[in-house]
Amino acid sequence: MKSDDFRCKNCGGMMRFDPKSGNLKCENCETEEELPKVFTHKRHDIDDYEKRIKSKISEEKTIVQCSSCGAMVEMEPLETSKKCPYCDTNIVLSEKAVSVLEPDGIRPFIVDKREIGNLFSNWIKRRWFAPNVLKNLYQSGKITGIYLPYWSFDNNADSEYTAQGGIDRTETYEEDGKTKTRIVTDWYYVSGEVENKFRNVIMRASRTLNDRLLKSLGGFNVENTINFDSRYLSGYNSEIFKISMRQGYEEAKVKMENEIYNTISSDVLRRYDRVRDIRYSVYWSDEYYRLLLLPVYSMSYSFNGKSYQIVINGENGKIVGEYPKSAVKIAIAVILAVIALGLLFYYMNK
Incomplete structure (x- = not known):
């Protein structure tokens, strides 16, 4: 399979x-090639999904010849771009990226890979329980920029519901010869309709x-997506979708x-x-979907024999991730908490 060759017209270097x-840039002479930035909100009817699926995702590896050094490079089923392990040339398979469904939009990277070091340092400094040695653990070579596939859904939801609505009132009563008050709730059957878009x-x-980390990441500006162009993939990894639109839609409906x-x-x-015992039925309409490629940096590191993963939003630099906890710092926190509780108890009973 032929890969796209993004070569500088000025010096022949890789773009x-x-x-x-926001453009292609030659890593040798810094010549730039402007990329189109046409915003799009192209979407498709949910019921047309099966018609658009022409074939299943191949489970076989793809063998592609590097256009620079001629080496034969294996690409995994989910990969649509990677670096040649022999000459570091970018290999982008744009035809493979659209072999199942063409992406309806892309959000390009805004955060540069060279900024990740500072972002990671600031993030780990705010993790008080993290061992101090982690502040020096960052290695730029372990950062991978990936365009991940996401499903985006639009619909209208008209719901009929029944529930119990409670109205509070204050009543007085006698106890141990004293008059006291309490809140009593009277419950009533209610019904109605609501609309969500x-x-x-x-x-x-x-x-x-x-x-779990991806669900915590968020923050993508998917209202302003750009028409898909394989040149945005140059220098980054990318994937085709592995979770079907139907499965994604069912999971989205849980959120909805x-x-x-x-x-x-x-x-x-x-x-x-007050309200309780809500029951409802939903009529879904105007159901649409889009397939988007969104920018994410991924970083994995090992500490004391255990692996930890960090993901970074390629648009705004938000970081979510895993990190080890220092036993010493936890012990100090426990001791300080015990001392604080002891002082509080002392002054309350003084």
């Missing part, structure tokens, strides 16, 4: 996407990185139904003091 300029609910379509529940609760609480 890589530069997050600062969901836009740009995104769900990851990759299983490569830690799912949580919001529907809160909307119903708020609707009841406009008229009552």
Whole structure:
């Protein structure tokens, strides 16, 4: 399979996407090639998904010839770009990236890889329980920039509900010869209808990185996506989706139904003091999806024989990740807490 060859027209060097300029930039002579930045909100009807799937994702590795050194390079089923291990040339398989579904939009990297060191340092400094040695553990060579696939969903949800609405009142009663008051709630049957409009609910379509970390990452500006162009992939890894749109949509609906529940609760609480026993049914309409490529940096490191993973939002630099806890710092925190409680108890009983 032929790969895209992003070579500088001036010196023949490799052109890589530069997050600062938003263009291709030659790593040798710094010549720039402007990239199109056409915003798009192209989306598809949910019911048309199966029609668009022409074939299943291949489980076989792809063998591609490097356009620079001629070496034959293996690419895993989920990879659409990587560096040649022999000459460091970028290999981008744009035709493979669209072999199942063409991405409907892309959000390019804004954070440069060279900024990750400072971001990591600031992040780990705020992790008080992390061992001090982690501040010097950062290695730029272990950072990987990846365009991860995400599903984005839009729909309308009309819900009919029943619930119990409670109205509080104060009543007096006698106890031990004293008159006291208490709050009593009277419950009433209520019903109603609410409407929710969901836009740009995104769900990851990759299983490569830690799912819990990706769910905590967020912050992508998916309202302003750019038309897909394989040149944005140059210098970065990328993946095709491995989680189907249908599965992603079912997971997205779980998030949507949580919001529907809160909307119903708020609707009841406009008229009552309390709410309980909410039950509802949803009619979904105007259901659309998009396949997006979003920028993420991934970093793994080992400490005392255990591996930890960090992911970084390639748009805004937000970091979420795992890190070891220092037993010494935890012990100090426990001791300080015991001392504080002891002093509090002393002064309260003084």
